[in-house]
Amino acid sequence: xxxxxxxxxxxxxxxxxxxxxxxxxxAGSLLALIGLSAGAYADEPVGWESxxxxxxxxxxxxxxxxxxxxxxVISLVVALPSVIxxxxxxxxxxxxxxxxxxxxxxxxxxxxxxPARLESAGEQGGAGARY
Amino acid sequence: MGSxxxxxxxxxxxxxxxxxxxxxxxxxFEFSVYVGELAQPSRDTARALHARLAxxxxxxxxxxxxxxxxxxxxxxxxxxxxxxxxSVGLVATSMHADFAAGDLVGGLSRAVxxxxxxxxxxxxxxx
Numbered sequence: 001x002x003x004x005x006x007x008x009x010x011x012x013x014x015x016x017x018x019x020x021x022x023x024x025x026x027a028g029s030l031l032a033l034i035g036l037s038a039g040a041y042a043d044e045p046v047g048w049e050s051x052x053x054x055x056x057x058x059x060x061x062x063x064x065x066x067x068x069x070x071x072x073v074i075s076l077v078v079a080l081p082s083v084i085x086x087x088x089x090x091x092x093x094x095x096x097x098x099x100x101x102x103x104x105x106x107x108x109x110x111x112x113x114x115p116a117r118l119e120s121a122g123e124q125g126g127a128g129a130r131y
Numbered sequence: 132m133g134s135x136x137x138x139x140x141x142x143x144x145x146x147x148x149x150x151x152x153x154x155x156x157x158x159x160f161e162f163s164v165y166v167g168e169l170a171q172p173s174r175d176t177a178r179a180l181h182a183r184l185a186x187x188x189x190x191x192x193x194x195x196x197x198x199x200x201x202x203x204x205x206x207x208x209x210x211x212x213x214x215x216x217x218s219v220g221l222v223a224t225s226m227h228a229d230f231a232a233g234d235l236v237g238g239l240s241r242a243v244x245x246x247x248x249x250x251x252x253x254x255x256x257x258x
Binding site for chain 1: 161173174182184187201203204206211214216223230236
């Protein structure tokens with residue numbers, strides 16, 4: 001009976017020791033990595049040009065004014081054709097456009113009426129209304 | 132009164148063009164839509180415009196004067212065989228309602244579609 005009761009206690013001790021070693025190893029590795037990365041700092045190479053300091057005005061010009069100016073110019077280029085053309089008809093508005101004839105003759109309404117053609121058109125029908 | 136505006140936009144022209152093409156395919160007649168000034172008497176002006184089409188006897192003209200708030204539908208002699216004046220009057224009434232509500236493009240495209248439907252009615256061959 002005494003043999004059977006002492007074995008599990010020894011096994012638990014080994015497991016605890018192993019866990020402690022693994023945890024310690026992991027923490028040590030992490031610390032070693034941090035230590036290595038901290039050591040990556042280096043001085044500026046001698047051959048490199050020294051970086052000039054940027055003033056606040058230059059920063060403002062390059063990062064804000066130039067992009068903003070470009071955005072305004074692009075917006076104007078996009079919107080200009082429709083501004084020149086004028087607004088198109090919207091429902092409920094008063095019609096101010098030129099005469100339009102869908103499926104009409106190529107010379108449109110400029111040519112006027114021709115009595116001879118009216119004669120040859122035969123008996124016309126249809127309906128009309130005011131609204 | 133609403134604000135002033137220029138002519139139709141490209142999208143609005145496309146809506147009207149499509150309605151005309153569909154109507155012509157369905158009815159085998161020619162359809163034409165005029166939007167602009169109709170000199171008085173407007174009926175005579177619309178008839179003169181219709182006479183200027185390539186094949187007036189086989190054509191339907193829908194003419195609207197948005198400033199004078201007047202509309203005219205003119206049908207050719209061949210079209211009248213299937214599209215009688217009573218049916219055209221019904222379409223004119225429908226257009227009247229659309230235009231009074233300010234829907235010019237919708238009213239025109241619906242009118243063309245309705246006229247094609249009436250014109251597409253099967254002809255009675257035997258009585």
